[in-house]
Structures are given as structure tokens and as C-alpha cells.
Amino acid sequence: MAIARLRKKLTNENLWIYILTLLMERPMYAYEIHKHLKERFAISIPTVTVYIVLYKMSREGLISKSDRVSVSGRPERTYYKITEKGLQTLSEGLRFIKKMVETLEKEANLSLQM
Numbered sequence: 001m002a003i004a005r006l007r008k009k010l011t012n013e014n015l016w017i018y019i020l021t022l023l024m025e026r027p028m029y030a031y032e033i034h035k036h037l038k039e040r041f042a043i044s045i046p047t048v049t050v051y052i053v054l055y056k057m058s059r060e061g062l063i064s065k066s067d068r069v070s071v072s073g074r075p076e077r078t079y080y081k082i083t084e085k086g087l088q089t090l091s092e093g094l095r096f097i098k099k100m101v102e103t104l105e106k107e108a109n110l111s112l113q114m
Helices: 002-010 012-023 030-041 047-060 084-113
Strands: 062-071 079-084
Touching: 012 030, 012 047, 012 062, 012 079, 012 084, 030 047, 030 062, 030 079, 047 062, 047 079, 079 084
Parallel strands: none
Antiparallel strands: 062 079
């Protein structure tokens, strides 16, 4: 139960960090992001959730939308790319996570040695 809550907090409730990581590679459209979240991070969420998170990230200035592109008569796709603010936020988020893990490991080792 505790592990399930931890997984949810570190994945589904913080999708922005995974999405920014994906967008570091190249601009992507929402369904493509959804696919990579599942394949690379084992995060299974409804597709609509990705759109909701992308909307919020766009409002915060972490990502920007590019022009819609139509591919072989298919519906137009909106591509998302990481902004400078998004790069800074990702870097800060990763530093925070790393520091917390290091602190937890250090404290756990101290406790185990007592």
C-alpha cells in the first residue's frame, strides 16, 4: 500500500518532469508523449490526462506549442517543445530529487548501522 502511494506520487502526480525529459529529445505531439510515458517510464494514464498536463505546463511557460502540422491527410497535430523556463525547472526538479534520494540513503545507512 505504501509503495503504491509512493509510485503514484512520483509518477502520475508529477508527470511534468517526465514530459519535460521527453521533450529534451525533440518536439512531440500529445499522443506520442502518452506512448513514450508508457513505454519508457511504465506510466499508464488516460490520454486525456496528458492533454490536461500539457495545458497546465503551457500556461506555466514550461513548454510551447508549435504550429499544427497535417500528416498525409490525417488530422492536424500540435507539437510541444520545452522552453528555457522548462529547462531550468527540469534541472531544478532533478537536483531536488537527487538531493532527497541522497539524504534518504545517508539517513537510512546511519539508521542501519546503529
